[in-house]
Amino acid sequence: xxxxxxxxxxLCKNFGALKVSNNIDFRLQAGARHALIGPNGAGKTTFxxxxxxxxxxxxxxxxxxxxxxxxxxxxxxxxxxxVRTFQITALFRKLCVLENVVLAISERDxxxxxxLRPAGWHRAAIEEAYDILEVMGLAEDALRPITELAYGRQRxxxxxxxxxxxxxxxxxxEPAAGVPESESVTIIEAIERLPERIAVLFIEHDMExxxxxxxxxxxxxxxxxxxxxxxxxxxxxxRVREVYLGEGRH
Amino acid sequence: xxxxxxxxDRRAADIAAFSRRxxxxxxxxxxxxIAVAAYFMFPNYxxxxxQILAIILFALSVxxxxxxxxxxxxxxxxxxxxxxxxxGILAANGWGEPISGLLAAAVAAACIGLASGxxxxxxxxxxxxxxxxxxxxMLYELANKAYRFTGGADGLQGMSVWPIFGTFRxxxxxNTAYFYCLVxxxxxxxxVRNTVNSSFGRSLTGIRENVGRMHAIGAPVAQRRLVVYxxxxxxxxxxxxxxxxxxxxxxxxxxxxxxxxxxxxxxxxGGIGRLYGAFIGxxxxxxxxxxxxxxDPTYWYFWIGLAMxxxxxxxxxxxxxxxxxxxxxxxxx
Amino acid sequence: xxxxxxSIISVGFxxxxxxxxLYLISVGLSVTMGLMGFINLAHGAFAMLGGYLMTWLMSRxxxxxxxxxxGAVIGVVLISVILERLLYRRFYGGDELDQVLMTMGLIFITxxxxxxIWGPVTQPxxxxxxxxxxxxxxxxxxxxxxxxxxVCGAILVTLLWLALERTRFGAQVRAAVDNLRMxxxxxxxxxxxxxxxxxxxxxxxxxGGGLGAEILPITTFYALENLVxxxxxxxxxxxxxIRGPFVAALLVGISDTAFKYIAPEFGAFFxxxxxxxxxxxxxxxxxxxx
Ligand SMILES: Nc1ncnc2c1ncn2[C@@H]1O[C@H](COP(=O)(O)OP(=O)(O)OP(=O)(O)O)[C@@H](O)[C@H]1O
Ligand SMILES: [Mg+2]
Numbered sequence: 001x002x003x004x005x006x007x008x009x010x011l012c013k014n015f016g017a018l019k020v021s022n023n024i025d026f027r028l029q030a031g032a033r034h035a036l037i038g039p040n041g042a043g044k045t046t047f048x049x050x051x052x053x054x055x056x057x058x059x060x061x062x063x064x065x066x067x068x069x070x071x072x073x074x075x076x077x078x079x080x081x082x083v084r085t086f087q088i089t090a091l092f093r094k095l096c097v098l099e100n101v102v103l104a105i106s107e108r109d110x111x112x113x114x115x116l117r118p119a120g121w122h123r124a125a126i127e128e129a130y131d132i133l134e135v136m137g138l139a140e141d142a143l144r145p146i147t148e149l150a151y152g153r154q155r156x157x158x159x160x161x162x163x164x165x166x167x168x169x170x171x172x173x174e175p176a177a178g179v180p181e182s183e184s185v186t187i188i189e190a191i192e193r194l195p196e197r198i199a200v201l202f203i204e205h206d207m208e209x210x211x212x213x214x215x216x217x218x219x220x221x222x223x224x225x226x227x228x229x230x231x232x233x234x235x236x237x238x239r240v241r242e243v244y245l246g247e248g249r250h
Numbered sequence: 251x252x253x254x255x256x257x258x259d260r261r262a263a264d265i266a267a268f269s270r271r272x273x274x275x276x277x278x279x280x281x282x283x284i285a286v287a288a289y290f291m292f293p294n295y296x297x298x299x300x301q302i303l304a305i306i307l308f309a310l311s312v313x314x315x316x317x318x319x320x321x322x323x324x325x326x327x328x329x330x331x332x333x334x335x336x337x338g339i340l341a342a343n344g345w346g347e348p349i350s351g352l353l354a355a356a357v358a359a360a361c362i363g364l365a366s367g368x369x370x371x372x373x374x375x376x377x378x379x380x381x382x383x384x385x386x387x388m389l390y391e392l393a394n395k396a397y398r399f400t401g402g403a404d405g406l407q408g409m410s411v412w413p414i415f416g417t418f419r420x421x422x423x424x425n426t427a428y429f430y431c432l433v434x435x436x437x438x439x440x441x442v443r444n445t446v447n448s449s450f451g452r453s454l455t456g457i458r459e460n461v462g463r464m465h466a467i468g469a470p471v472a473q474r475r476l477v478v479y480x481x482x483x484x485x486x487x488x489x490x491x492x493x494x495x496x497x498x499x500x501x502x503x504x505x506x507x508x509x510x511x512x513x514x515x516x517x518x519x520g521g522i523g524r525l526y527g528a529f530i531g532x533x534x535x536x537x538x539x540x541x542x543x544x545x546d547p548t549y550w551y552f553w554i555g556l557a558m559x560x561x562x563x564x565x566x567x568x569x570x571x572x573x574x575x576x577x578x579x580x581x582x583x
Numbered sequence: 584x585x586x587x588x589x590s591i592i593s594v595g596f597x598x599x600x601x602x603x604x605l606y607l608i609s610v611g612l613s614v615t616m617g618l619m620g621f622i623n624l625a626h627g628a629f630a631m632l633g634g635y636l637m638t639w640l641m642s643r644x645x646x647x648x649x650x651x652x653x654g655a656v657i658g659v660v661l662i663s664v665i666l667e668r669l670l671y672r673r674f675y676g677g678d679e680l681d682q683v684l685m686t687m688g689l690i691f692i693t694x695x696x697x698x699x700i701w702g703p704v705t706q707p708x709x710x711x712x713x714x715x716x717x718x719x720x721x722x723x724x725x726x727x728x729x730x731x732x733x734v735c736g737a738i739l740v741t742l743l744w745l746a747l748e749r750t751r752f753g754a755q756v757r758a759a760v761d762n763l764r765m766x767x768x769x770x771x772x773x774x775x776x777x778x779x780x781x782x783x784x785x786x787x788x789x790x791g792g793g794l795g796a797e798i799l800p801i802t803t804f805y806a807l808e809n810l811v812x813x814x815x816x817x818x819x820x821x822x823x824x825i826r827g828p829f830v831a832a833l834l835v836g837i838s839d840t841a842f843k844y845i846a847p848e849f850g851a852f853f854x855x856x857x858x859x860x861x862x863x864x865x866x867x868x869x870x871x872x873x
Contacts, residue, residue: 016761052466078468090466092459098268103456104467106449112469115450115477120269122449130265142264165467322679369859373866375679376622376822380814381862384855387811391852507807511687518684548698555691559670562685 004030004065005199006051006082006169011060013043013050013223020046021057022223028169028199035210036203038220039243044203045087047220048171052084053077064169078107081168085158087177087203091146097157098142101129104164129164136160136190152183159190170194172202176209188212211235219243272447281529285432296424297496302536303431304492307438309517309528311485316514317523318446319478320458321371324510325382326486328366328389329359331505333487338406338500339399346412352434352491359487360480362389367479371472383507390505405501409494420496427496434492438485443525445481454478458523515554518561521570530569592723594841600729602836603736604798607791609816609828610743611784617760617823619777620676625689626788627806627813633659633789634801635697638706648711656789663785667778675777690806698803706801728797735794740829743787747825756780760823811851812839815858819868827870 006028013021020043028034036044049055051062053074062070064080072080092100105125106112120126133139136156141149146157155175162170175191176184188209194200204210210217210231217234219226221243227234234240288299308330315321333355340351362385370381393400400406413419418426445451457464457471464471494500503509512535520531543550565572612626636655640646646654666689674682709715710728718727747753755776759766767773792801799809816835820827835854842853865871 018762018765054462054465074465075468075470078466084466086463086466090460090463092456092463094459095455096268098264099452102268103452103464106453107464107467107469111449112453113450113474113477115445115448115481117449118272118444118447119449119452120272120447123265123269126265126269130261134261139261139264143267161463161467316680320680322683324683369863373818373862376616376814377818377862377866377868379622379679379683380811380818381859383811383814384858388852388855388859391850391855395849395852507810514684514687522680548695550695551691552695552699555688555693555695558684558688558691562681562688563670563673566681 005032006201007063008051009061009063011047011050011062012058013046013055014058019223021050021060024060024220024223024225026218026225026228028201030168030199031197032199032201033213033215034199034201035214035217036201036220037205037207037210037217038226042220043223044220045173046223048084048173048203051171052082078165081166082171083162083165083167083169084171085162085173085175087173089151089154089158091154091157091161093146096143096145097133097138097149097160098126098129100146100157101132101160101164102126104161105129108165132160132164136163137186150183152179152187155179155187156190159187163194167198169199170201172200174203174205176204176206184209281526282432282436289428293423296428298536298540300424300427300431300496301493302533303428303435304489304496305513305516305536306528306532307435307492308486308489309513309520309532310438310442310525311482311489312513312517313522313525313528314442314445314482314485315479316517317527318451318454318458319475320461321475321479322379323382324379324507324514325384325386326482326513327505327507327509328382328386329363329483329486330490330493330509331386331389331393332359332362332483333490334494334500334504335393335400335406335490336487337491338409338494341409341411341495341498342406346410348411348414348430348495351411351495352488355487355491356484357487359490360484363480363483364476367476367483371475371479383510386505386507386510390502393502393505400500400502403502405499406494407499409498409500411495411498420498424496431492431496434488438488442485445478446525450474450477455523512554515558518558518568521568524567524570527568527570534569589723590844594844595837596725596733597729598837598840599833600732600736600836601795601798601840602832603733603740604791604795605812605816605836606829606832607736607739607794608788609813609820609832610825611781611787612813613817613820613822613824613828614756614760614780614784616817618756618763618780619671621671621674622679622682622686623671624683624686624810624814625693625806626686626784627810628690628693629659629663629785629788630792630795630799630809631693631697631801631805632662633792634708634796634799634805635701635706636789637793638708638796638801639701641709642707648714652790652793655793656786659789660782660786664778664782667781671781672774672777690810693806694803703803706796708796708801710797732794732798739787739790744825752776752779811855815854817868819858819861819865821868821871824868824870827868830869 008024008026011021011024024047036047038044046055050057053072057070061068064082069077069080092103102125105128106122109125111122111125130139130142133142136159138153138156138160141153146154159175172191176187179187191202191213214231216228217231218228219234219240226239226243227237285303292299312326315323336355336358337351340354366385370378370385373381394402411420414426414430420426453464453469453474456469457474461471490504516531516535517527518531519534520527520529539550561568567574608627608630612623615621615623633655636658637651640651640654641648670685674685714728714731716727717724718730747756755766755771759771759773759776799805812835816828816831819834820831838857839851839854846853
């Protein structure tokens, strides 16, 4: 197959009796801006966990650029350019911002296993990490530990860590979750500035943001895909209005 | 935008500060100065002193897996014991050369570490903890059974350790033993220090801080943990060998649960994951034990237990942690 | 031939008795682990305390066996509830190392305390006259007390399982072990549930410690020496499982008895080796969830 991007075929996941992912057929084209929406508990995060290998699917298949990656461990998927961020901030909290990014770059470049030279000698990695911080507007906090950062800034570090891995497919799990309106603007701008070649799937409850950025939208309800389409189609779809927009914003 | 990009100067300064973090600080010389001073001040306590030095090395090895890689082990005595028996059996059977004895101990312990780690590290939490216990207990049973080699419950006797480099004889006052332990500890410390400051060591800290994220940035977490486990086992083996060579005796207690447990206590007293916790906690514990435990072991257990609960509830980070917090507070004011 | 057969019967019998004791003690540990995410190394100390209280009531105040056992269980439940509220609950779902250190500390404190109160000697366990001696089961005779132990254990296990299947409390425990977040959203008071489960687990441990005092003698280092066994039962059974530990206890009880019968000089070596091999195949235990 020559297909590029990410594809899932009949993906299922059960937690006990609970069907959290139900037969999901999904396709993320290379370079796409694709939103995944759905009410709380719909199984959006679980979908990301399945795709990135945190969870094993109960059944179904995952393809990346046409290759079957269903059995690959997480690290291998990352090496193939499949990268995610976390809905609940998952950073190295006691380490400084710069080091968070340096860790990611070290793994990408395969120097994370070097136990002879001090980390500080890998200057190229540090310089590059600082570049990323500058692009993300995080440089002034470079040497501060994550715990001292405002939550909105922490969300930016989330994205910085993912970008440091040079992804081809990027899964953003509610990048602006829990961030006050005033700060969420920076995050939205950062998402809009992401390089064209990266295929981005983002989960978001903020409809304004979804319609502003997404070219395609998939609606997930109770583990199953309700409908997929362009923003216009989704906005016009009565079922979506009923189950999702009708509920009001979260 | 509210967040301005700092100047190029700031960038250079930040990067310089960040990449120099591994350099030596003056206070890192303190433990060594104190150790040398102690030699002159307490000439009657050199035997205890050598034991303390060897156990500090053991504590460092535990800190590596526990404090840096976040692997909670209750069975590190396994490696200490393997090292002690390796060096001991060699010396009791006609090969008393100490340095090669240490190396042999390190290799033997590392092999056991690799083999057991390969099984153990697939699991987490209670299961992992239980398996560390089980490995140590298995070796204990083996050592007990193999009395022809180990002396079983009577302990290994008849060790004869040759002079170091053929020159420095182990004297009955423990002068040589003390400096021998000090030098070996120094090199062990250099290795540990270098490891935790390396990219590998930083990735271990990452694993401890957030395993999920380490996976998500593509780190081979299992492999890293196995490597550090084996390295730590080797160091623990050297510590055991040091104890065996300086005491000229190996008993079954090198492998028991008490040893695995108390080393954790010593480490949390000083502070875990700090490299220097071992240098504070071990001497404190062992000196106190030397003074109070013999008189009344029951009370000793009671106070140690109470101290553990107290530290976990109120003094997170041990003595070092408290000092750090006080320093941070005074700096803020 | 008859010899071998009789040995097998005998190993099976004593193994079964050991298994009952191990299960009663360990099941609480498994549930605390699965439900609260807490590694309670001091769980065995509750069993030990049960044993001490029971033997003490019996030998010092001539309290009859059954009553002494009940008294011991009540005493341990009270202590455990206090400890749960004061100490344990702070660490639920928290740092593993903290849990391990805190409960190790509790073990040390318990060891010192029982040595102080009851002295360093092993506590005598004298079953009542009706339960001592041998009982003839038709084809051969068995020690009465152990037969009683097995029957008693079987009844308790059945009651426990029925309670978990049939009662509201049981349903809540199962729901919470299955999916804690879900349980919270449907309005289960988890704090109360945790306390109740903890008390139940400790009570069962005390029961196991008291009943089993004849198999696992009540000594000061009880909680430390038997720790590995309790942990093995839980890990091999599968964390959070209620039936898993039973199968594991049977496996451990019977094979340990067999190994010690065949090669006593190796002590527990083979049971340890078996555990390692089992966990190599089933890292999550026999009944662990994936
Ligand atoms: N590890 C788990 N074990 C059991 N149930 C789980 C687990 N993870 C998630 N669930 C359940 O699966 C369902 C889907 O969860 P998921 O986190 O994927 O939802 P979501 O769409 O991301 O919701 P939100 O918008 O709140 O982030 C929920 O009902 C949740 O309780
Ligand atoms: Mg989610």
